[in-house]
Amino acid sequence: MTQPLLQQFAHDLQDCWQADYFRLRARLNRLAKNPDQKQLGQLQKAILKSKQFRENRSAALPDFTYPEALPVSENHKQIAEAIQRHQVILVCGETGSGKTTQLPKICLEAGRGINGIIGHTQPRRIAAQAISNRLAEELKTEVGKTVGFKVRFRDRSSSENLIKVMTDGILLAELQQDHWLNQYDTLIIDEAHERSLNIDFLLGYLKQLLRKRKDLKLIITSATIDAERIAAHFNDAPVIEVSGRTYPVEMRYRPLHDPDSDDDPLDLQQAIVSAIDELQKEGRGDVLVFLPGEGEIREASKTLRHLRDRMDILPLYARLPSAEQKRIFHPGGKTRVILATNVAETSLTVPGIRYVIDSGQARISRYSWRSKVQRLKIEKISQASANQRAGRCGRTGPGICIRLYNEDDFNNRQPFTEPEILRTNLAAVILQMVSIRLGDIEQFPFIDKPDARLVKDGYRLLRELQAVDDRKNLTATGKKLARLPIDPRLGKMLLAAEKTNAVTEVLAITTALAAQDPRERPQHKQQAADEKHARFRDEKSDFISLFNLWEYLEEQSEQLSHNALRKLCQKEFINHRRWREWHNLHRQLKLALKILIIKLNKEPADYAAIHRALLSGLLDQIGFKDKKFEYLGCRNQRFFIFPGSGLHKKPPKWLMAAEVTETTKVFARIVAGIQPQWIEQVGKHLIKHHSSEPYWQKSKARVGGYEKLTLCGLIVNPRRNINYAVVDPELSREIFIRHALVYGEWKNNLPVIQENRSLIEQVENLEARTRRRDILIDEQELYDFYAKMLPANITSGASFERWYKQNQNARKLKLDKNTLIREDARTVNVAAMPEIWRQDNLQLPLTYHFEPGSEQDGVTLKIPLSVLPQINETLTEWIVPGLIEEKILAHIRGLPKSVRKQFVPAPDFARVANERLKFGENNLLAELGKVLKQITGFEVKKPDWRTENLPLHLKMRFEVIDREGQ
DNA sequence: CTCTCCCTT
Structure with a gap:
């Protein structure tokens, strides 16, 4: 009776909505073993409902066409066939090919998106949102229905979506809940060549997942130059090349030092000037200059002052005040020279660029597992990066790129920028991996496997944060940290703040540290900005400065209208957009804390409560003022307070830093004064004890001693009194027996000790009377007697008394004269020495x-x-x-x-x-x-x-x- | 004693 029904169910399951399939199949298998009529009825209903849902999805499939102008539209049939035939394909083509928006549609054409959602990931939030808008437009629907998107702080996705555009970070976060990614039948990982931490982790994870989910399709897009490596990682997946709609870019090499000329080498600034001169002869057009950092940009804008009446000289970098950044996107009448950092390479597209000048340099962040410090040094960029920069001038017409280095130099460079996973601290990634039980990280199929020492160092940090134990298992703290969408260090501070009752303050501070600093310092109004910000400044703690700013802005945002707040921000040199980010982050974290049942304190917390919580995440970033202005930190690392800090003029003896970064020097950014005792308490699990000088402490009837406390090599306490039994019970027991029992240097009321003592005194008196030294058994024998009788844990007067009172055996400690007197001295003539x-x-x-x-x-x-x-x-x-x-x-x-x-x-x-x-x-x-x-x-x-x-x-x-x- | 690329849950 049930057998045909079960077969029918199994058949119907095939037409269910993907996300339900695995769950329903599991239910069916359970019932097949153990049939239950009522449950079978419920299962039938669930299967029908899921089938209906899938049918609705199928009915919702929109009509669409491909825009003729886009190159990718020419290959849509070929790509759709490849998707049907292979589990993984790579699509590569330069910007302008239209692959980003057209690929989801090609997936629909290939029949994807019905059983499950087509997930499309982007590295950046803005891009994800823009692409979903564009797709919705092309599919003639509203965002949120057929096309949804989900980024941090904004979720317009639902199970109705056929296509869901999201950041790769969102997909990773979903992984925590759904290890099989069951709601998707297709995933498009866009911009894989950027090789961010998220992308490398996703590509590793997906390689494993594809073996378990044969129905899942994966499409990866990448720049052509990187495609081969990624294809190789996925068992030589087919690569489909899509032509780009870009214009030719003429390369000119103008090295600072020309090997064929006797002229003195130019410096970078002079080279920029002559490159601009050269390009002006080519006809009018905007110039984009790539420079490594803010400093070089400032200097260049000074050097180019003389061009100001003919051209707009515009700096462009991430920290640029928003008003100045807007000028880039609203061109005036004059020719523009844009002096940009790497932001212009991927994150921002500057419209209408005809010429590029490439310094060939960038500041690259590298984390050193050896010194545990992040370095931001100027390095030569890779060939891939140089080509990306050059490509920025071929978007609207033919362009010219002047490289301020020679062709040999270019050819000798690394083909790709080293992926982030090889040059960053891995604690956060490892925490996620451990949390979803990925097993041995050494075995994880990364495209580029990070150095074992880097992995070890990531575990080291997680150990210091008490997120994993000695055996690399997640602790209760670690489980909570994995659920907080914030850096593990910052998460740890929040968890610690629960204990010090300072969650309110620490939440505002950690979210500030996670977000970008909203305080703006426009180049020509630095002093005015500093004056406005001065009232938030705290002389002991930059963290308190952030909290003061938070309180002020929160209060203002509650009282003022949106527009009034905007105006206030402008007047006070606050970046409104970044303030919104901070605020959103705060709201998100507050919710996450609520889920973990962590309550915010109503009463204000004091300095110690706040900073002890912060310290718990920064234990390896402490420092001791060793010389004037110079700090000695962990592992003998020396550093300086960053000049922008409120503590710069009055450096404290001890401090902690939110960040330690090496640029021109090693700088500690965002610092606060701390008490060394806090380090001892908060860092208890990391403190190394170097004990010394054990001695019999008669007044306390125990073995005292001293210890030096160090944390990662830094002396936190040079000499502290201790109970030596804690560090060396064995030695303490020896000292106790010798001094307390053998020498009698212990005042107490225990009869057995008193009697033994008086017996020993009698024999000693006998020795005095007979003027002999050889009557009393020697100290070693007496010591051996006690050592044999006493249990191992007796190390002090107090522990002895406890044992003595509870233990009948202790009576056997009583000495008799025969034991005390040496055998050969038993016949001493005492009468001749009368008392x-x-x-x-x-x-x-x-x-x-x-x-x-x-x-x-x-x-x-x-x-x-x-x-x-x-x-x-x-x-x-x-x-x-x-x-x-x-x-x-x-x-x-x-x-x-x-x-x-x-x-x-x-x-x-x-x-x-x-x-x-x-x-x-x-x-x-x-x-x-x-x-x-x-x-x-x-x-x-x-x-x-x-x-x-x-x-x-x-x-x-x-x-x-x-x-x-x- | 004086200044740092870019993302994201």
Whole structure:
């Protein structure tokens, strides 16, 4: 019963709308395994609805023709056939061939656009919008129906569209949601030769996708010169050449230094002057001069001052105030000389140019993975770029291009400009790739594979931003960053601002950093502009300056009409268009934050809250003022504050920079003063600790030490007190055991420690009394005893106490005397060294000290002042029994030589004499004299006895104590 | 101590 029904469904699926197909097929497969009547009914409805939708699309197919004047119209049949026959084709032809607008129509002719949408991508928003308008016009419909477009901030697309024009960035963003790009049945990637980051990523991705989606067609357009490489990347896809509708351009090479002439080489400015002279002889016509940068343009406009009454000298670069840029598109009566940067090469088309002068140079942005700095150096442009420049004068009639270099130079140049992917930081691309689980980036089929070190560096930045972990997996932060349509550094600032409660301020600032600066400085009104902008300026932070500007403009835009705001912007030197961009970006990000449930703070945030959040995205762009005006940054990089900064005159000790770029010098642009402690806190995960000097910190009963903190080589804190156990628990444990337990340098109330300590003191006292060093087991043995007993995590008094209280085993730490006394010293005669001195009824304490050479060495008798007169000094001569034999020996040895020789060997005489003496009875020397005479018959005369050279420890010391115990 | 190409989610 269900089987034929399922077959019918499978058949009907073929006629469904592409975007539904895969989803419905999956549902059908599930039901085939596990049939359910109710769900089958629902599926049937869904299939019918989708079929109907597709039929509607088919019915909406408009009639169209190809404009006869366009070259591409001649080949439309050939191209349509190629599309039907191949999955990928390349169409190349120069500008003016009409390929951009006609290709979508050719796709319709080839039957595309019904099952799914024909997606057409452009590098620039303005172009996408203009092309969709043009297409809608040619197809006699309104934008938004058959033809839609979608760019940032503006979406006029829907599933009704047969053709959807968008920026390549939009297609990439859609990839995040729909990895299969199921809503499209055809994709046209236009201007692929520009090889932007977006295009290279798309072309790599599409190569993989085409294997999985055999129904998807891909058309790539490119300049002829680049076509082969791209075709090769797509398994030698066919290349269809479409002739351009351009006029011939005569090339003239006028190098600065002519090898055939003895003249001195010209400088660039002189060369421009003579080129203009030469071209004027060819007849009237506007001139477009390509120069590397603003500086050269300013200089050239000065050099060409003398031509001003005959010609309009017009600068043209991206940052040019909008009023000045408009003059380019509204020609006056005079001949125009337009001094332009690369903007005029691709982004802007200057109408009516007859002559081009090409300096052959451009500022090229290159990111150095070695120094992590972006460089903007003047370089020689490629052949492709030079040809593009020359082509700018062949659009309305034959033109002449003067190259300020020679033909050999041209022929020796690189054929193509290096694609952006080889010379930029890849963090943002990698984040997107990881987010859509593209697997190993090394395996990704890029047309030009970026250097492994560049990929590694991109991961490095993502690690620093905590977007990926050590194993290159996306973290929770990384997932959020991938969903924010902004540079990962800036996204990170926003996420950090949630924690510091400064989202409102940081949102305004990050969007300002992502957009272009709306502040204008017209060449001749710089001072006036600076004065107007001065009131927003903050002396500590350029970021705050941006926020001040934001607040002002927001307030004004709420209060004023559109026109009034425009006028205000003009008066205040604010580029209104850029302000709109900033505002739109802000709105878009605010919405994205809302989706992530990140709330904006109502209360103003303070400086620290704002800048700590900003710092989290700029941790590798910090600097320390090392010399006057010169900063030392990460990896020993030195840099200067950009002169346009509000901090330029008052440089702070520590700063962070939104950008670090090398031009004539390494400059930090948009900077703010920071506290080094913030770096320690915000950059915790990147800080390297260099610990040193562990020591026993008696007051805290732990091991203290010091550490130096560095971040990417920069010393953030030269010397910080630390708990050493955190960095080296093993060593700390050793030090703890030695000082706290072995040496007893720990005050505490734990009985086991107290008892062990007093036991050790007893044995030490024994050593003092017996004047020996070898009774107590040595320190190492005591250390080993504790080390064996203590768990590895005991590193301080506190951790010891915790363990001791919780662990019955800890009682085993109790020492006994046998453990403490060395085996060979167990038979020490202690009685001969009494601790109490007795005289009649008097009992006084005797203390012992063993430190030869010291005043305190020997035996000390403590006598209260009150009993001092009662002390029998004669008795004290006998010192203590344990020392008397040594004292006798010393006395014998102290005798004059002639006397002394009667008692050789002296130790034997001392021993025998001692045996015969009665300890403590009468005067020691008198008794000794008697005994010696008994033994030898020799009488020692009284003056021969010397007492002054006797070692100190053989004389009783007296310590008199007054009533207060002093 | 003094200045920078261009895009985009």
